[in-house]
Every structure is written in structure tokens, then in C-alpha cells.
Amino acid sequence: MANDLEHGSQLTFSSTYSTTIQDTYQQSTMDAAIENIKQLASEAGHSARQPIILALTKLIYSLETPDDTVQRIGGLPLQTSVALTAVDLGLFRLLVEAEAGSTGSLTLAELAAKTGAEAALLLRLLRYLASIGLVDQVSKDAFKANHGSRNMTAKVAESGLRHYFYTCCPEYFALPDHLKRTGYKNANDETQTAWHDAFKTDKGPFTWFADKPDNMSYFNDYMAFRRGPELGWLSVYPVREQVPESWPADRPLYVNIGGNIGHQCAEFRDKFPADVLPGRVILQDLPHSIAAALATPGVENTVHDFFKPQPVRGAKFYFLRGVFHNHPDHKVKLLLKQTMDAMTEESIMLIDEIIPPAIGTGLDAAAHDITMLAAFAGAERSEEQWKGLFGEVGLRLVRTYVYNEASYESVMDVRLL
Numbered sequence: 001m002a003n004d005l006e007h008g009s010q011l012t013f014s015s016t017y018s019t020t021i022q023d024t025y026q027q028s029t030m031d032a033a034i035e036n037i038k039q040l041a042s043e044a045g046h047s048a049r050q051p052i053i054l055a056l057t058k059l060i061y062s063l064e065t066p067d068d069t070v071q072r073i074g075g076l077p078l079q080t081s082v083a084l085t086a087v088d089l090g091l092f093r094l095l096v097e098a099e100a101g102s103t104g105s106l107t108l109a110e111l112a113a114k115t116g117a118e119a120a121l122l123l124r125l126l127r128y129l130a131s132i133g134l135v136d137q138v139s140k141d142a143f144k145a146n147h148g149s150r151n152m153t154a155k156v157a158e159s160g161l162r163h164y165f166y167t168c169c170p171e172y173f174a175l176p177d178h179l180k181r182t183g184y185k186n187a188n189d190e191t192q193t194a195w196h197d198a199f200k201t202d203k204g205p206f207t208w209f210a211d212k213p214d215n216m217s218y219f220n221d222y223m224a225f226r227r228g229p230e231l232g233w234l235s236v237y238p239v240r241e242q243v244p245e246s247w248p249a250d251r252p253l254y255v256n257i258g259g260n261i262g263h264q265c266a267e268f269r270d271k272f273p274a275d276v277l278p279g280r281v282i283l284q285d286l287p288h289s290i291a292a293a294l295a296t297p298g299v300e301n302t303v304h305d306f307f308k309p310q311p312v313r314g315a316k317f318y319f320l321r322g323v324f325h326n327h328p329d330h331k332v333k334l335l336l337k338q339t340m341d342a343m344t345e346e347s348i349m350l351i352d353e354i355i356p357p358a359i360g361t362g363l364d365a366a367a368h369d370i371t372m373l374a375a376f377a378g379a380e381r382s383e384e385q386w387k388g389l390f391g392e393v394g395l396r397l398v399r400t401y402v403y404n405e406a407s408y409e410s411v412m413d414v415r416l417l
């Protein structure tokens with residue numbers, strides 16, 4: 001696990017607080033406990049990370065006073081807002097670059113010279129960022145990067161933060177009044193959601209994106225960078241075994257429905273070049289996504305509204321990732337039926353979604369579920385819910401392949417009855 005454990009962090013009780021002789025025993029006991037946890041965490045695999053984070057988070061919460069809890073929950077939007085300001089100023093990148101320098105840190109004067117922001121303002125921003133663990137303060141007027149700062153320089157961070165701040169946060173703020181006004185129903189009307197209240201529009205998010213290029217590009221980049229190919233369906237699904245040797249080059253092999261700007265089509269072609277797996281690879285999405293689509297050799301970028309009849313008939317794979325969760329059940333059934341109508345007995349529908357467990361759903365999946373509710377009257381559905389929907393339209397679930405145990409991301413192999 002690449003984190004502060006490997007980078008000489010300040011994650012000890014005694015280095016964070018000044019000491020008195022009476023405190024020494026308590027501090028050394030605390031430091032030993034933290035050392036043990038650091039050791040355990042550094043040995044944990046990817047899927048063990050979430051339970052460790054949850055256990056430690058609960059431990060922290062158990063120490064809070066009521067006011068601490070209110071400050072933490074009430075202040076969450078401030079975290080997003082100040083972190084975004086820091087990204088805009090390039091603070092995380094500058095501090096991470098400075099790690100290689102002689103002091104490993106930057107003074108306020110140096111940061112002011114590099115960013116053009118006033119040193120007095122930078123002190124206030126950085127002090128807040130230090131209080132939420134995104135930078136470390138090393139002296140009265142110097143700061144250095146830590147694990148959180150390094151995370152904030154990852155490709156996914158900038159687009160993800162902008163997507164949350166400019167597109168998700170307004171609907172989060174609109175949600176309480178929306179639910180109150182609509183009588184606390186489990187939403188199924190995609191035309192009347194917290195999103196519509198927040199943005200005072202009658203357009204759904206994907207139609208609205210057409211006139212909002214900045215919001216759309218934050219979303220597209222976030223989708224592309226959130227998950228690397230090593231943690232995707234291609235790492236678990238037996239693609240080659242499912243495709244007959246004789247599959248003709250002019251027959252559709254892989255249709256990516258609602259495939260955004262084509263990152264997954266590119267990954268598919270990268271892993272299975274045409275000389276290894278012949279057949280057409282086709283991206284389908286709305287016009288504004290296709291206008292921004294990657295020009296990947298061997299991938300056909302096409303405009304198609306997936307609620308209309310599927311024009312590509314008899315493909316081997318119809319693949320949909322993170323598409324159904326954007327829709328209420330009645331639209332899910334319509335999309336399933338439009339796709340089924342194009343399938344032959346040889347076809348496989350691959351549905352790639354977060355499938356939360358019945359008990360103990362983690363933060364990521366639970367938060368996505370509420371985000372889907374607020375924006376689309378959509379949902380993250382359990383396997384039971386999926387089986388119910390397949391049964392209603394005449395499909396069968398052959399097998400669910402989990403490729404990310406921590407986030408319950410899975411691909412379902414679904415076929416005609």
C-alpha cells in the first residue's frame with residue numbers, strides 16, 4: 001500500500017502533540033498501537049483495505065463529542081470546496097514536487113511566488129487542509145505533502161473533484177427538500193428528481209451535459225480515470241472461451257452500449273487485437289459523447305439512443321457498464337428489451353454494475369446509490385433485484401463475476417432464456 005507508512009509520515013501520537021513527562025507512558029503506548037496498525041495496513045491486500053478503513057473510522061468516531069460529529073458532518077462541503085481551491089492553485093502538485101527538494105517542503109513565501117495567491121490566504125487554506133489531513137504543517141510557515149496530497153495529484157482527482165463539486169453537490173443540497181416535497185417515496189420518475197430541482201431544468205443529466213461542455217468533460221475524465229484496466233471486467237471474464245474460432249471479421253463482436261467516449265472499447269481492442277479476436281468493435285452513445293470520442297483504430301464510433309431499437313443485430317457481446325444504475329426500473333426493462341430483441345442464441349449481454357451485498361454495504365457503493373437516486377431516480381441494485389428484473393423480461397443470469405471485491409463491482413453474464 002503506497003501511503004504515508006512508506007514515506008516517513010507524522011502519523012504518531014507523540015510527533016503530533018507536544019509532550020509532558022506525565023504523558024510519556026500514554027504516548028509510547030499510543031505510538032506502539034499506531035505502529036501495529038500501520039504494519040497491518042501495509043500488509044493488507046486491496047480488498048482488505050475497506051474493512052480496515054471502516055474499523056479505524058469507527059474508532060475515530062467513537063472518540064467524538066456531539067459537537068465534533070456535527071463539525072465533521074456539517075463541514076464536509078467545506079472539504080470539497082477548499083480541496084478544489086487547492087487543486088485550482090496547484091498546491092498539491094507543488095508540494096509533491098517539493099518532496100524531492102532539499103527541505104522536502106515549501107514555505108508560504110515560496111508557494112505565494114509560485115501560485116500568485118497571497119501568503120496570508122495560503123496560510124488559512126493550508127492550515128485547514130492540514131486539519132483534514134491533506135497536507136502536513138512542518139513549521140509556522142512551511143508545509144509538506146503527505147499521502148492525501150499525493151492522492152490529490154492522481155489523474156482521477158482533479159476531474160473527480162470538479163465533477164462532484166459542480167455536478168453532484170448541487171443535487172445533494174437539493175435532496176432533503178425534494179424528498180420532503182415528494183413524500184419520501186422511493187423515486188421512480190426520472191423526469192422529477194433532486195437534480196431537476198437543483199439545476200432548475202427539465203433536462204436529465206445526460207441531455208443537460210450537451211450544453212455544458214465543462215461539466216461533461218469532468219464527468220468523462222472521471223469515468224475514464226476512476227478505474228484502471230487492471231480492475232475491470234476484462235480481468236475476470238473468459239472472453240476468448242466464449243467466442244467461437246470461426247467468428248467472422250465482419251460480424252459484430254463487442255458492442256459497448258452507453259460506452260461514453262470509448263475508453264473501454266480501446267481497452268478491449270488493446271487486449272484483443274483484430275488478428276487475435278476478429279469481429280467488429282462498436283461504441284454507441286449520445287451525439288455529444290460520440291463527438292468527443294477517441295479515434296481508436298478498429299473501433300466504430302456510432303450515435304445510438306439506447307432506448308430505441310438496437311440496430312446492431314446478432315453481436316457476440318452487448319456490454320453495458322454503469323449504464324443501468326442511471327435509470328429507474330421501468331427504463332431498465334425497456335433497455336433490456338431493446339437489447340434482447342437484437343440478440344441471437346449466441347449473444348451474451350454483459351452487465352457491469354456495482355452489486356451491493358444485503359448487509360454491510362460500504363461507503364462507496366452506498367454513496368453511489370444515493371447519488372443515482374438524487375440525479376436519475378436510479379439505483380445500485382442487489383443480485384436479487386437484478387434476478388427479479390431479468391425474470392420479468394425473459395432473461396437468465398448465467399453467472400456473476402466479481403472483479404473488485406472492495407466496491408462490489410461485477411460483470412453479469414446474461415442470456416436469452
Ligand SMILES: C[S@@+](CC[C@H](N)C(=O)[O-])C[C@H]1O[C@@H](n2cnc3c(N)ncnc32)[C@H](O)[C@@H]1O
Pocket residue numbers: 206223224257258259260261284285286289304305306307320321322323326
Ligand atoms: C454513467 S455513464 C457510463 C459510461 C461508460 N459505460 C463507463 O462505464 O465509463 C452512462 C453513459 O450512458 C450514456 N447515455 C445516457 N443516456 C443514453 C441514451 N439514451 N442512449 C445512449 N447513451 C446514453 C451517457 O452519455 C454516458 O456516456
